[in-house]
Each structure stands twice: as structure tokens, then as C-alpha cells.
Amino acid sequence: MTVSIGQAVAEFSLAATADKTISLSSLQGKRVVLYFYPKDATPGCTLESQQFRDLHAEFVAANTVILGVSRDSVKSHDKFQAAQELPFDLLSDADEALCTSFDVIKLKNMYGKQVRGIERSTFLIDETGVLRQEWRKLKADGHASAVLEAVKAL
Structure with a gap:
């Protein structure tokens, strides 16, 4: 089932950077920004992650946790996190369960071929676990600032 604005987000628990497992219930009382991105260490994903880092x-200060999500392995995430000095965790959704519940896996054209991949998307979840806002098919540059404005407006 796909998550909709105004609905509670289903519990999830995923392997994360630094040998952690992060679940939604462990973040109760905090706002959560979940940003889904296609691949570690690619230009757009690096830019987006750096901008979230710079506004961390x-x-x-706005009681908000940032979590990046892709299908990359935790090992890949650990390298990407270290290289970019990201102060927040990255979640590995190798089986695409979380990606599917947020409906971010799409067919994309790469070099003339159709491939399944993550459509860059971000979701804002409030302190009670309810989805408040979503951004889909977004451009990486400047996006973190727009999300921060939405967080502050909650």
C-alpha cells in the first residue's frame, strides 16, 4: 500500500550506516525527512546530500531527523557518508520494501534502455508518524532549502 499525505506511515526498520538499524518508531516525537535518491556518489545524489548536510x-534545531534512502548496500553508504562528511544516516533498502511503500521505483530511460530505478523524491513525516508533505520528480539543486522551509512551517 502506498503512503498518502495525511496518513500514518507504516512502521519500517532498515539497516543504516555505522552498523545501526533505524525504525520509524524509534524516531517518535521527531519530524523525519526521508529523501530517496538513485545512487551513492553520483553527481545529483552527491549535490543533494551535500545540501542536506550543509543545512543539517x-x-x-527544528527537531527534524534527515535520512537518505537508496538501494545501495550499507558498505556503499558508509563510504559515501564518510566521503561527503554527512552528519545523518543513510538507509539501505536493498529489497525495495520502503521504496515500494512510497512508490518511488519507476521505469526510467538510461542510454535508450528502460531500467527500474529510484525517482528522486522526499517525504516529510511529522512527530506522530503522519506524512505531511511530499516532493516527487525533483531536481537535486536547491531542494534541501525547500524542505527546510516546509519543516519550519509545520
């Missing part, structure tokens, strides 16, 4: 202190 402001998100924390």
Missing part, C-alpha cells in the same frame, strides 16, 4: 544544524 537548522534541521536539528
Whole structure:
């Protein structure tokens, strides 16, 4: 079942960077920004992650946890997190369960071939676990600022 704005997000628990497992219920009482991105260490994903990193202190001040999600392995995430000095965790959704519940796996054209991949998307979940806002088919540059404005407006 796909998550809709105004509905509670189903519990999830995924392997994350630094040998952690992160579940939605463990974040109760905090706002959560879940940003889904196609692949570690690619230009758009690096830019998006850097912009979330650069605004991290402001998100924390607004009682908000940032979590990046892709299908990459935790090992790949650990390298990407270290290289970009990301102060937040990255979740590995190798079996696409979370991606599917947020309906972010799409057919995309790459070099003339259709491939399944993550459509860059971000979701804002409030302190009670309810989805408040979503951004789909977004451009990486400047997106983190727009999300921060939405967090502050909640």
C-alpha cells in the first residue's frame, strides 16, 4: 500500500550506516525527512546530500531527523557518508520494501534502455508518524532549502 499525505506511515526498520538499524518508531516525537535518491556518489545524489548536510544544524534545531534512502548496500553508504562528511544516516533498502511503500521505483530511460530505478523524491513525516508533505520528480539543486522551509512551517 502506498503512503498518502495525511496518513500514518507504516512502521519500517532498515539497516543504516555505522552498523545501526533505524525504525520509524524509534524516531517518535521527531519530524523525519526521508529523501530517496538513485545512487551513492553520483553527481545529483552527491549535490543533494551535500545540501542536506550543509543545512543539517537548522534541521536539528527544528527537531527534524534527515535520512537518505537508496538501494545501495550499507558498505556503499558508509563510504559515501564518510566521503561527503554527512552528519545523518543513510538507509539501505536493498529489497525495495520502503521504496515500494512510497512508490518511488519507476521505469526510467538510461542510454535508450528502460531500467527500474529510484525517482528522486522526499517525504516529510511529522512527530506522530503522519506524512505531511511530499516532493516527487525533483531536481537535486536547491531542494534541501525547500524542505527546510516546509519543516519550519509545520
